[in-house]
Amino acid sequence: MSRAATCSAFRARRLPVCLLLAVAIVPFLAVPEASAQSRRDRASADALQARMDQAELRYREAMVRVRNEEPGAAAEGDAALEDMEDVMVECGRQRGCDPVAYVTTFKRLLKAGADSANVPAEGEEADPFDPDPDGMGTLPGGASVPAGAQAAALLTDGQRFATMVQFNPAVQEGIRRWLTDMRVQLLTSYENYQYMRPQMWPNFEKAGLPEALLFGILAKESNGRVHSTSRAGAAGPMQFMYATGRRFGIGPDATGFDTRYDPYAASQASASYLTERMRELDNNIELALAGYNGGEGRARRVFNEGGTNFWDESVYSQFPPETRDYVPMVIAAAWLFLHPRRYGLEFPDVDTRPAVLALQKPATIYELTICLGSSGSPPGYMRVLRNLNPRYRADEVIPAGTQLNATTRVVNLYNRWCTRGSRAQLAHELVRSDPANAVVRLGALEPMPMAGAATPAPVTGTPAAPAARRHRVNRGETLGRIAQRYGCDLGALARANELRAPSYAIRPGQELTLAGCSG
Structure with a gap:
């Protein structure tokens, strides 16, 4: 049996057979004579000990990640x-290295495996009505968690999302909605988040906030779309209002780009905002979330008047219906993020390894x-590229040599x-197509043929007029599309018409000077 097969029990979260075998064979390993150990031998033995310590640390961290359902x-x-x-x-072959000394390491891991044996194995069903299916209702030392303090407990331990959702009908209703009518939004939010996770999660981790909370807010606020905006003016993946964003360091920068749309900056601001709310609301997550959605002033006033439990009718009734819905929906999304298997939920497994794409x-x-097509991602890669490169509009011509964040x-x-071939040519022609050219007027050129189509016979009669050096903006046009139509350098076109990045705002009827254009 191979080592991979021997250790496959790890995936089922049972006691790994390979640990038992390792402990069993230790007494039979010959120990090289230690008395003749040289300086080089001691250095080699120390290096082996360091490798063992590092491997043990990796194994323990992996056990935690398995419990959190993390891919890989x-x-x-x-x-x-x-x-x-x-x-x-190697220790058995190295002079002065005693394999028996490593027994302690394996004993620690064996004990850790035994302590976690009550975790349901893969394929086993957990009882959804068990009042404490994951041991979430206890704190270190065995103390029980009071019902009113369970949500706050997750702030000090990212592995313990301690809200007892099965006893809260509002959160249960939120779980039901995420699993039925909103299942697509939940799965989309998860996939979008996985691509942005390296930029967003470290900010919450530094603040001592759980990743599940970050995901819950992201899913409810924007479904993980960084360019999401609301009718009220909230913007970005974490939906900051303009004034609140400015307080926490996000908004228009020197180039005009609104950093509320930047995943890293938005998550950093969100972590700071939640930390501030938690500090003034006695670490009450529900009230902090209510402040996030319904206004910090209202949450602060309710709390100062003695409202310490969001679910008390006297507190609950003081928040608008949107906030009453928001709080349990965030908690429900966070709970599903931690426990998908219990609800028959399978999050998409996506390859998010970061890489730089040089155009x-x-x-x-x-x-x-x-x-790019949709190989490996049925929805394609438009949202991935937009989320990882929020400074660029989808129709903006990005110069050659630009380095984009990608996978x-x-x-x-x-x-x-x-870079070449029929698909590249087809994509280029599709984005350059102008619906205005669908209508053929007397004396005008025929619309440009699609890739692979037969070239039409030349139009006889009046020759085509030379390319115009000015353009009148039509309704629905953008500067990017105009640049594509005339073969312009976007930057030169913007400078010639005194338009500022990144919005390049133009209006119907406006006359543009076609500078830097080849068409």
């Missing part, structure tokens, strides 16, 4: 166990979306499909 965690745990076995074998030729995100899969697809 089981494989990381198996790799760590294999490293421990390698160290044991070999000018392109828009629209054009890239078309040529390894996106880079591979770009090199295969977007």
Whole structure:
């Protein structure tokens, strides 16, 4: 049996057989004579001990990640166990290294495995009516968690989302909605979040806030779309109002870009905002979320008047209906983030390994979306590119040589499909197409043929007029589309008409000077 097969029990969260075998074989390993140990031998033995310590740490971290349902965690745990076995074998060959000394390490891991044996194995059903199915109702030392303090407990331990949702009908209703009518939004939110996780999660982690809370807010606020805006003026993945965003360091920067749309900046501001609310609301998550949605002034006033439990009728009734819905929906999304398997929920497994995409030729995100296709992601990669590169509009021509944030899969697809060939040509022609050219007038050129179509016979009669050097803006046009139509450099066109990035605001009827254009 291979080591991979031996350690496969890790994936089922049962006691790994390979640990038992390792402990069993230790007494039979020959220990090289230690008395003749040289300085080099001691250094080698110390290096083996360091490797064992590091492998143990990796294994423990993987166990935590497996309990949190994180992709790739089981494989990381198996790799760590294999490293421990390698160290044991090498120790048996190294002068002065005593394999018996490593028994303590394996005993610690065996005990950890036994302590977690009450966790349901893969394929086993947890009772959804169990009042404490995950041990969430106890704190270190065995003390019970009072009902009113359960949600706040997660602030000090990201692995313990301690709200007892099965006893809260409002949160149960939220779970029901996420699993039925809003299931697509939940899965989309999760996929969008996975791509942005390296930018967003570290800010919450530094603030001591759980990742599940970050996901719950993101899912409810924007479904993980960084350019999301509301009728009230909230913007970005975490939906900050303009004034609140300015208080926490986000808003228009020197270039005119609104950093509320930037995942890193928005999550940093959100973590700071929640930390401030928690500090003044005695670490009450429900009230902090109510303040996030319904106004911090209202939450502060209610709390100062003695309202310490959001679910008390006297407190609950003081918040608007939107906030009463918002709080349980965020908590429900966070709960499902931690416990998808219990509810038969399978989050998408996406390849989010970050990479840099260097454009070999000018392109828009629209054009890239078309040529990349949907290999590995049924929805395609438009949202990925927009979320990772929020400074660019989808129709903006991005110059060659620009480095975009992407993933390894996106880079591979770009090199295969977007630099040359029929698909690249088709994508380019599609984004350059102008609906106005669908109507053919006497003396005008025929619309440009699609890739692969037969070239129409030349139009006889009046020759085509030379390309205009000015353009009158039509309703619905953007500067990016005008630049594509005339083959303009977007920056030169904007400067010639005194338009500021990133909005490049133009209006119908406006006359533009076509500077930097080839068409």
